[in-house]
Amino acid sequence: MRLSKAYIPTLKEAPADAEVISHKLLVRAGCVRKLTSGVYIYLPLGWRSLNKIAAVVREEMNRAGAQELHMPVVQPAELWRESGRWEQYGKELLRFKDRHDRESCLGPTHEEVITDLVRGEVRSYRRLPINLYQIQTKFRDEIRPRFGLMRGREFIMKDAYSFDKDDAGADASYKSMYDAYERVFTRLGLRFKAVEADSGSIGGSFSHEFMVLAETGEDTIVYCPACGFAANVERAPAIAAITPWSGERPPLKEVSTPGTHTVAQVCAFLKAEPSDLIKTMLFTADGAPVAVLVRGDREVNLIKLKNFLDAAEVEQAAPEQVTQWTGAPLGFAGPVGLRGDVRIYADEELKDGRPRIAGANKGDAHVRNLDIARDVKVTAWADLRVIAEGDPCPQCGQKPGFARGIEVGHVFKLGTKYSKALNATIQDEEGRERHIIMGCYGIGVSRILAACVEQNHDVDGIVFPPAIAPYDLMLLNLDEKNAELAAKADELYELLRNEGLEVLLDDREERPGVKFKDADLIGIPMQLVLGTKGFQRGVLEAKDRRNGEKIELPLADFAGAFRAWRERVLSGWGMR
């Protein structure tokens, strides 16, 4: 492609509405433009990269035995009613009516459609296993789209669905997808980690997330170098190292703590450590009031709470509810003296029995010497906190590490959740009717583009891994007005294309500085620079975008020298 004719609008400045680096750079490099909140136009450059990503995904899906199909974006309400998700899914499901007043929705995911398809066709175990996938635009009306392509409302996703006759088959399908995902992300040149995950609203029995490691990731993962354990912190058990309290247990005592609303304020006022406190967090679980007790230096894990209570919806209580249940202003909630119908759940870690400080359910007051066993009517004990630095590995007890990640893939073993809801059955070897065992597997194709830039950039712009780069190579002609040089550039352009490379030739009548800046910004892995001075000396400059290393290649034996250099650039990426 000739840059003089290409639609690649680069920008010197980042748009005001972009916050994260991938968003800024993808817009500046002319890869994407925002149409409206959470909805993006993929420009030629960005679209090429997305297709590169999709191609790798496709190859690995096909290799794993999955077959590609394409399902509709518009889906009828009846199917969603049948699965129960029309009511359950929430506002992310964009619902609308057509001209006949028929209710429809834009597909946020395709379990309903695929299950409907398969239940109509597949009656026998002999037809299984089957794995079907598509690469397609999804729409989820996110409450708050953000971070550019990272959390859009409209995005491109690869979703695959497996159907098996029994559990062992489903496990094999799961494993096969898991392995395919590892190959996909490895081939794309991403640094990633597969972690155990919560299965969320999609449902099902177990799942793994594939996380691209980046500081700007929305998720935190915990991993153990000793035993290989890796999980999303939402999911990781927090093991309490409990040392039972053997000291005194003085009686409960109320103390005045004017104006201390936060743990930090209480600690400062009473000269205590956060771990000496009990935090009383109030929630509604499917409408019912719930109090959760954790140590002052811990965070309540909402997912664990939700799973433990087996609740459909758990939300932090509104301020009015808090004041109503505690009879006190915000910041003074405690487990003693709560309104009667508030169930109290305590985190395992508090089982050490140590007397602690808690809110008094009274303005400007706390209580000291709170002994949960003695003073509080606990409904149940459970692991309800987020694992934190300093906690042992839940699997082997060694010290785990923590990292931030961007979720780019998620594999679920669904079991029979959808096959039961939609009555998708087969006959087994004995002629018995059985529900099909399902799995589903997603890859955020457009999110990978953003995650890739988050992980691969420098001060000058994007540093695309070869597998994702929109072109293999960029050829800069520094003086387009020099006819001899332009002819040489054309010759090299043809030669490189004949080598099977995708080449972007900067043949614009621009000053060299502009060309260098744009080339670095766009981030194509290999740059060849043809300038007058070098040309006179019979050389051109080759620059590795990843590390900035420049060498000169002789024009005389260009093909050979180029191949050797190209090998080096590519192996540099392979060895990361």
Added chain:
RNA sequence: CGGGAUGUGGCUCAGUCUGGCGGAGCGCAGCGUUCGGGACGCUGAGGCCGGAGGUUCAAAUCCUCUCAUCCCGACCA
């Protein structure tokens, strides 16, 4: 949905507090000088100051409503 902020040529922003001819830089068009890391000079085009209503002799500026976008908290590829 709560909390915070912002809407002014294509882009980044000043001007708003204290009402009085709509500005700058970049980009764009033309001419000239430049030409290996986002050059310089001159000339020029380009605006319903997000929209509606109000106050006023006079509104980008003050008031009311509304729409949009971004950031912080509950969802997810």
